[in-house]
Amino acid sequence: IATAGCNFNCKFCQNWEISQTKPDDNYNYALNPEQVVxxxxxTNSRSIASTYVEPTIFAEYMIDIGILAKKRGILKVVHSNGYINAKPLDDLCASLGAACIDLKGFTEAYYRELTEGTLQPVLDTLVRLKQKGVxxxxxxxxxxxxxxDMEQIRAMCHWIKTELSPDVPLHFSRFYPMYKLKSLPPTPVETLEAARAAALEEGLRYVYLGNVAGHAGEHTYCPQCGVVVxxxxxxxxxxVAFQDGRCTKCGQPIPGIWKQPEIT
Structure with a gap:
């Protein structure tokens, strides 16, 4: 579920046709929260995701959907830039099943130049999500x-490990020329692989590569025995080697959401 607009202006946005426009400039469907659920x-959908553009710009709508979805045993998921104040985030967390947050970089300069936002509010959101158990x-x-820069990446991974958890999954995604950065080349696969190796060396247990279909970095590996689960x-x-939230080879628990929410 998405609408038009965003509170960032990322120069690399792949959905800029809708994120950098107004709702009146696009074709929209009128769906109230009850209709969405x-x-x-x-359609036997097990989850409802707010994504494509920044969902916090329609926070009230998203929260209302989440409340109804939770009552019907449907998981509410959000993919966000994490740029949200504490109060609406708390309201959202009451019915939120899972969150995917874009940690776009790890310096204020990068955020200001590439997104026209700031880093610290995103870090605050991540800590708060941890506190809420999302x-x-x-x-x-x-x-x-x-x-x-690998030192910057290592610093980011160290922060994730110490302030959040070594079990927080981190996805390094490949950039392709887009929007206002069409002059840049795609991210070399070697850079992605080096970033993943650095993250694992820093102690993160679940590190993935995205936008590189068929790469071994897409898989989930057991951090205990190393098998592909x-x-x-x-x-x-x-x-492959996974059942009931555990590695079937060594019994290691694999963090995640493996059961559908109960109907309340």
């Missing part, structure tokens, strides 16, 4: 020459 039930994953788009190819997901 009913559509999810009719399953959270992070995505960092590596833009060549802008946020791919969940295999991925693009949007295809296949449990």
């Amino acid at each position: 009913e559509m999810a039930l009719q 399953h959270t994953e992070l995505v960092t788009l590596l833009v060549p020459g802008r946020n791919d 969940i295999q991925r190819l693009g949007y295809q997901v296949k449990p």
